[in-house]
Amino acid sequence: ERRRHWFEPSPSQSAAGADDAAAGWASLVRLATDQCQQALTAFDQAGHVARKGAIDALCVAHIARDLNRMHLFRPDDSDAVTRGALLARSETIPRFHQLFGYFLELLGREGLLEREGDGYVRLVAPTDERVAMLEADARQAWAGTEGVVDLVCACGEALPDVLRGNQAPLELFSSVIAEGQAPEQSAASLQAWFNSVLLSTFSEL
Numbered sequence: 521e522r523r524r525h526w527f528e529p530s531p532s533q534s535a536a537g538a539d540d541a542a543a544g545w546a547s548l549v550r551l552a553t554d555q556c557q558q559a560l561t562a563f564d565q566a567g568h569v570a571r572k573g574a575i576d577a578l579c580v581a582h583i584a585r586d587l588n589r590m591h592l593f594r595p596d597d598s599d600a601v602t603r604g605a606l607l608a609r610s611e612t613i614p615r616f617h618q619l620f621g622y623f624l625e626l627l628g629r630e631g632l633l634e635r636e637g638d639g640y641v642r643l644v645a646p647t648d649e650r651v652a653m654l655e656a657d658a659r660q661a662w663a664g665t666e667g668v669v670d671l672v673c674a675c676g677e678a679l680p681d682v683l684r685g686n687q688a689p690l691e692l693f694s695s696v697i698a699e700g701q702a703p704e705q706s707a708a709s710l711q712a713w714f715n716s717v718l719l720s721t722f723s724e725l
Contacts, residue, residue: 574661575672578654581646582676583623584632588645590680600639613685620683651676 590610593601601609603624612620627633627643634642646654658669674692681687 571661574654574658575668578651578658578669578672579676580626580630580632581651581654582672582679584627584630584643584645585648585651586676586679587623587627588643590683593641593643597641600636600641602639606640610680610683612683615685616683 587610592606592609603621606624607617607620610620624633624640628635628640632644633640634644655669655673658672659666662668671692675682675689678687678689678692682689682692
């Protein structure tokens with residue numbers, strides 16, 4: 521007859537193990553909370569918001585200017601132009617129809633694209649001088665990581681060709697990386713912060 525090489529823990533042992541596990545989790549939560557509070561104090565939230573605002577403004581300006589260069593509206597338009605008509609005029613390939621629609625919605629929210637009924641009647645495009653000013657602001661906000669601004673400008677200049685299928689979007693990223701200017705993602709600082717919290721927490725257990 522085979523002998524059993526295990527035993528059932530007594531109720532008192534099971535209860536003790538559960539109490540130890542609960543205490544361990546409570547300790548982990550407490551340490552993580554303390555680390556988060558300490559890290560948040562050091563995190564430059566205002567700087568992060570400023571950088572995001574500067575790069576967002578530059579992106580919107582490039583989108584508005586480049587869509588305007590695609591001659592979406594014509595002097596002889598007597599009625600509002602539908603989304604389908606704008607797609608046809610822009611010669612955007614099917615792969616980017618959804619992206620084109622997102623651009624229209626974005627410009628509408630920003631007050632740069634005027635809507636009337638089921639169509640659109642006017643696009644307010646920024647001047648080259650305005651785009652240059654926004655680029656200077658973005659470079660100042662992203663000092664030390666100008667590769668982000670370089671990539672936005674490269675994408676902006678190539679946007680009509682990308683939408684029409686004349687240029688592969690991945691070429692823009694590869695060219696920036698090849699020049700040794702791989703941009704640091706805006707979320708990288710947040711990811712580093714979360715990693716530091718985890719490392720500090722587990723080191724104290």
